[in-house]
Amino acid sequence: MLFAPTPPTCADLPRHVAVIMDGNGRWAKQRHRPRAFGHRAGVRSARNIVKACYRKGIAHLTLFAFSQENWQRPPAEVGLLMQLFANTLAREIRMLHDNTVRVRFIGDLEGFSAALRKQLDDAERLTAAKGAGISRKPRLPWRLTVRISASRRCRRVCAWPRGLIPIC
Secondary structure, X not given: OOOOOOOOOHHHOOOEEEEEOOOHHHHHHHXXXXXXXXXXXXXXXXXXXXXXXXXXXXXEEEEEEEEXXXXXXXXXXXXXXXXXXXXXXHHHHHHHHHOOEEEEEEEOOOOOOHHHHHHHHHHHHHHOOOOOOOOOXXXXXXXXXEEEEEOHHHHHHHOOOOOOOOXX
C-alpha cells in the first residue's frame, strides 16, 4: 500500500468516546434472524468496545444504550431489552469493579422497574470508589457512563461530527 495509515499513538487517542448503540434489530433482520438475536449481538459488541477502550487507555466511554424511541417498541421487545440489561449488568459489574471502572447511569430511568433501578444504584455505589484497592492492575480510574432514554435530537448532537477513530 502506498499510503499505509500510521497506527495511532496514545497522544492521538481521545480521552472520551461515545457510542450510540443503534441498529441491532435491523442488523438481525438483514440476517433473517429475530430482533432478540441482534440485541444480544449488540451486548457482545458493547463488551468488545468497553474492553478496547480500556486497553487503549481511553479514560471515559459513554454508551447510549436505550433511547426514548425504544419505549415505543412492542412490550415483549422492551421486556427483553430490560432483561438483557439486567442480566448483562449482573454478569459484568464485578469485573468492571475489579478493574477500577466507575459505572454511572444517566438519563431518564423512570420507565425502568424498581428492581432494575435498584440494580443500577447498587452498581453505581459499588463502583463509586472506582475499585480502589481491588484492581490487580494499578492504573488510573476509568469511567463508563451508560446514557438511558436519550432523545433522537440528543443523539444527533452527540454524534457530530461523524468521524471514526480507530481503536486498534
